[in-house]
Amino acid sequence: EGTVMGFLARAFPDLSPEEAQALARLSEGSIGKAIDLKNEGGLELLQAMTALLEGLPRLEGGKLHAFADSLVAGAKDR
Structure with a gap:
């Protein structure tokens, strides 16, 4: 989860820490899924x-x- 959150913080600097954490949890630790979730609403x-x-x-x-x-x-x- 921490790795995904770190990646998201760098890739999407507009994300709050809470949003990055939510995406990391929803994606079950998958950076690709986290990106898709972010981009698809x-x-x-x-x-x-x-x-x-x-x-x-x-x-x-x-x-x-x-x-x-x-x-x-x-x-x-x-």
Whole structure:
């Protein structure tokens, strides 16, 4: 995880340490996966999912539908 974080800090100086750590964890220690996650919006997806789940046990229907719509839109772009 530390190696990936170090690489990300050099490759993407705009990343915060928390963002680099999140990418390192999500990528399971793979620099290639971390780069892909960064470039494909993985951090934004993680933040959106986290914000949505913070409302548990009560989820707001509108937010849930907006999140689902964003996933569908992202899938169509691929």
